[in-house]
Amino acid sequence: MNRFNAYVEANAERFIEELKEFCRQPSIVAQGIGLEEMGQLVRARLEKLGAEVRLMPVDDGPPVIYAELGRGQRTLLLYNHYDVQPPDPLDLWDSGPFDPRIREGKFYARGVADNKGDLLARLQAIEAYQATLGELPLKIKCVFEGEEEAGSPHLASFAAEHAELLAADGCLWETGHKDESERPTIALGLKGIMYLELRAHGAKSDLHSSLATIVPNPAWRLVWALSTLKDEDDNILVDGFMDHAAEPTAAEMEMLAAIPFEEEKMRANFGIPHFIRGLTGLEALKKHLYEPTCTICGLKAGYIGEGGKTVLPNTAMAKLDFRLVPNLEPDLVVNLLRQHLDKRGFSDIEVVPISGLHSAKAPPDAPIVKAAIVAAQAVYGQEPVVYPLMASSGPMYPLTQALGIPAVAAGVGHPGSNLHAPNENVRLEDYFQGIRFVGELIRRFAAS
Amino acid sequence: MNRFNAYVEANAERFIEELKEFCRQPSIVAQGIGLEEMGQLVRARLEKLGAEVRLMPVDDGPPVIYAELGRGQRTLLLYNHYDVQPPDPLDLWDSGPFDPRIREGKFYARGVADNKGDLLARLQAIEAYQATLGELPLKIKCVFEGEEEAGSPHLASFAAEHAELLAADGCLWETGHKDESERPTIALGLKGIMYLELRAHGAKSDLHSSLATIVPNPAWRLVWALSTLKDEDDNILVDGFMDHAAEPTAAEMEMLAAIPFEEEKMRANFGIPHFIRGLTGLEALKKHLYEPTCTICGLKAGYIGEGGKTVLPNTAMAKLDFRLVPNLEPDLVVNLLRQHLDKRGFSDIEVVPISGLHSAKAPPDAPIVKAAIVAAQAVYGQEPVVYPLMASSGPMYPLTQALGIPAVAAGVGHPGSNLHAPNENVRLEDYFQGIRFVGELIRRFAAS
Structure with a gap:
């Protein structure tokens, strides 16, 4: 992967310019602003990779952008969305939400962390792979929807209708982040x-x-x-x-026990003296996730x-x-x-x-899980923190578990990314690590 | 009282003009609008009767207008207020809230039912008495405050501070109304x-x-x-x-039993199939009042x-x-x-x-109660409906019961008076009956 990494480094400036172009384009689903223009940008970026792209209509909503590229034994599904949250309240932004700016190593813009940064990092990783390692070693299917921030009203029916088309061995879910102690996280499911x-x-x-x-x-x-x-x-x-x-399984309890849980920092952040029932440690974490x-x-x-x-x-x-x-x-x-x-x-x-x-979860021994863990170890130089379940919710189930596709969530965010809030941002360092992680994941998953 | 009644009839047009003048003057305590001007109108009207008038300041509020006139064994306290509710929502008024209009026998303006109509009817009754029957047969003390619609924040301390000045044998409380069946009502207290x-x-x-x-x-x-x-x-x-x-006394239960209770009409108006606990009749009325x-x-x-x-x-x-x-x-x-x-x-x-x-109530055998009942019988030609207690609340206690002054509430309203609402009104017929009622009350209370 040395050539891959060198390519990413050599093209860093252009990659950031592309990210700016994505983030300059408003695509606010709640207000119906800019979704078509954003869809065309995404389509063009995919076509530049040689992908076969289809804009698949849904009732009264922006189309799902479906793309295929690469070939191989394995199939990897990428799920992302090209819509963003409204930028309000505008007066709390230090620079315009659709005027991307870099300050102190962070890239600020609405949607950069949720979810344009992850979407583009994946496409740039594919480009770097093709440019340095040759043909993709697996098939990649992209499902990029345009209404996740409106609750994904059509994703379940879309997935059910196109089950055969979407068949895959594993899915990389839309997003993820490093934790408060700079450890990469991988989540295998959500509530x-x-x-x-x-x-x-x-x-x-x-x-x-x-x-x-x-x-x-x-x-x-x-x-x-x-x-x-x-x-x-x-x-x-x-x-x-x-x-x-359902109670957590023994394997899940082991994963819970391995999760660093910054409980005192959390209570201080929230301004509360105790968690519910006075719980602490693993008991609190178990209640939180299970x-x-x-x-x-x-x-x-x-x-x-x-x-x-x-x-x-x-x-x-x-x-x-x-x-x-x-x-x-x-x-x-x-x-x-x-x-x-x-x-x-x-x-x-x-x-x-x-x-x-629905809740959704991938079995801890699924190939996509193993590939994500070893890819993270390689890129981040440390063990990732693996969450069997996230406490939050999302439209994961119909596109993944319901189709028999195990999914993992990982991405370029950090605890200060301000998702859905003013001054949304990603750190440039995390962004480039994220590209490298996707490159590694492609390689490891294809080989597994 | 024939001469009294003839005088009221002869001066009806002027009385209505005076009421228009009162109602043309906004006096909205919530917005601090027009209270001084309204106070001057009230003061001038009292001075025209020969009253000795004092504007008594309260902290950060419009003054209490205190007036005395007449002499005799008995003292009657009149409590009213010269402030009104805000007129909003303006678009629901058929004519301007401070542009008094008469339509189909009703006088429309903000404050005419609550409480300028009652206030002025009492002063006009005093004028008619003086003009036809001579000197007032009792002493009248007026307490007209300007912040009842703001919860009378200074009335309790005002009353406590001026207990001696305010001493009286009975009080006519600010307002009252005929019921749905055109019966006059007299209330002896409130919650x-x-x-x-x-x-x-x-x-x-x-x-x-x-x-x-x-x-x-x-x-x-x-x-x-x-x-x-x-x-x-x-x-x-x-x-x-x-x-x-406190449970109602036997005497109060008798009064309750004599109150016509239009329960079916009420439930239909409210759009509810049953009262609480499925109560009906006297049991429902007892719960409502006690x-x-x-x-x-x-x-x-x-x-x-x-x-x-x-x-x-x-x-x-x-x-x-x-x-x-x-x-x-x-x-x-x-x-x-x-x-x-x-x-x-x-x-x-x-x-x-x-x-x-506080709640407040007058003993049913107090002279002011008896005088109000016989005055109502004389003027309205029927038995008044006597409420030992009203279900609503007001600043009655500190000015009356706390000073040992029994109070009755009676006035010129009707069920469609729209108190605190758009198109507030009184019926002209009720207004003139109200003037005659006050004339009778003065005569009967003085003689009792």
């Missing part, structure tokens, strides 16, 4: 999620609160219903829910301004998310919740599903 | 209120909801704390709270916009009001609530008092 609203209804309009004597108050109905869902020790009480939560959640993300009823307004609200709403460990499926959660509420006399509480995603 | 916020705090900022596994969520703390305050049968569970709630409440007026935490945002909130807030029957005092409620929460491990939940008012 699912079910996001929903509970809505309670009362009189046909808000009333004067003196009528609270005789007119039912939906805010109380909501509070009583919520209080049956979780107890003060953070146990989820929804009937049958915990029966479906317990599902039932979280009130939002509460609204009645008057919420300054001072007092004596109103009897006629509606009350809670937004809940359930983070789901393996075996807990989004639809199942909605059904269990509905039954739980009905059984306790809360049939009047409406359950409104907003969105759901 | 108190304690309005407060419960606030729960978590991490130092909102976090990604994937951290809900280990970082405490203040929205859950708030829900758990709230769920200890009231059960699903609407029983208030705050330790010791109900021990302080049970305290614990009401969630507002709930807020985290993300409350459209769709999903997976946030772990760092604060959560509930606004509560407790409507208080006699013996339940605002400070007591705050103390009981604090103790209740502490005892259950909710010392982290902050209790923030916003405002409190």
Whole structure:
């Protein structure tokens, strides 16, 4: 890989210019801005590699860019997205979100960490491979969608529809990062999620609160219903829910034990004296990665301004998310919740599903996992930290596990990358290491 | 009283012009608009009656207009206010809120029902009395404040400071109305209120909801704390709270039994199939007037916009009001609530008092009550509906019961008066009946 590395070094300036070009182009899915132009940039970059590219339409959304290149025994699937989050609040950016700037070794722009940097680093790694080591030793399939930041509304149906086309031996998921101690991380999966609203209804309009004597108050109905869902020790009480939560396997527990867990730094960052249940160490980490959640993300009823307004609200709403460990499926959660509420006399509480995603995980012994670990060891000169599961969620399942494709997540971010926030950035050093990691992964995975 | 009535009729047009002049002058305490000008109008109108008028300053607020006139054995206190609610939303008014108009027998303007109509009707009644029956047969003391719509922040200290000056045998409280069946109403008291916020705090900022596994969520703390305050049968569970709630006396139960209670019409208006606990008839009315409440007026935490945002909130807030029957005092409620929460491990939940008012009631056999009833019988030609207590609250206690002055509330409103709302109005017929009622009350109370 020496020639590969030398090529990357020799072309560093052009690679950064290409990244600037990608990041100068807004592609904000929430506002429908620039997605077509961004798609054309990505397509052109792929064609420059000799890939066969197809823009595959989805209903009412930006197309999936599908590309194939290379040949070999193995097939590697690359999943990325070419849309970005809105740049607001603009006044907190030190330079324009679509005016890429380099300051103190960091490249600042909206989307550079999520997900244009990873997308382009992968294409530049392919270029370097072709330029220095010759033909790709495996087949690469790219699935680059344009609406990940809108919740990937069409990815599941796209994946199901094109299962044969997408067949692969392993997938490199969109992104990843070094941890607080500069260790590279590799994640083998993520939690699912079910996001929903509970809505309670009362009189046909808000009333004067003196009528609270005789007119039912939906805010109380909501509070009583919520209080049956979780107890003060953070146990989820929804009937049958915990029966479906898979415990970590012995192998996974070993992986957990190997994860450095900066708990004191975390508590200080969050400004909290203790974690829930006073947990520390491996017990806290195990709860974090292997317990599902039932979280009130939002509460609204009645008057919420300054001072007092004596109103009897006629509606009350809670937004809940359930983070789901393996075996807990989004639809199942909605059904269990509905039954739980009905059984306790809360049939009047409406359950409104907003969105759901499955959890996904790759077996630790999958070839793509092994290849990613050895590639990381080679490039970073140290053991990567391997997460069997991430606590967050994403559209991984339908494109990977559902198609029998194990996936790993790794990428060019760092803890200060400010994903979804102002001054999003990647460090140049991480970026070039990321290119080299992809080169190594191609080589190791093809040979495995 | 025939001459009195003839005088009112002969001067009807001028009386309405005076009411227009009052209502043309904005006097919005929330916005600090026009209070001085309004105060001068009221002062001038009082001086025209020959009253001795003093503008008595309060800290950082519009002055209390204090006036005395007449002489006799008895002293009648008149309480009114010269400020009004903001006129918003302006687009829902059919004519300008400060451009008084008469349409189909109704006088439309902000403040005409609350409380300029009652204030002026009382002064015009005094004029008519003087012009037709001679010297007033009792002493009248007027207390007209300018910040009732801001919660009367200075009335209690004003009353306590001027107890001797304000001494009286009875008080006519600011306002009142006919009921849905055109019966005049007289109220002998009202509930108190304690309005407060419960606030729960978590991490130092909102976090990604994937951290809900280990970082405490203040929205859950708030829900758990709230769920200890009231059960699903609407029983208030705050330790010791109900021990302080006075039951209605036998005499009050008789008054309740005599009140026509339009329960089906109410439920239809509110759009609810049942009252709380399925109560009907006298039981519902008794709960409405003689049970305290614990009401969630507002709930807020985290993300409350459209769709999903997976946030772990760092604060959560509930606004509560407790409507208080006699013996339940605002400070007591705050103390009981604090103790209740502490005892259950909710010392982290902050209790923030916003405002409190005592309940107040006049004994049914007080001379002012008897005089008001016979005056109503004479003017309206039917029995008035007597409410021992109103379900709503107001600053009655410090100015009346605390000074040993029984008060009755009666006035010129009707069920469609739109208090605090667009198209506030009084019916001209009710207005002139109200003037005659005050004339009768002066005569009957002086003679009693």
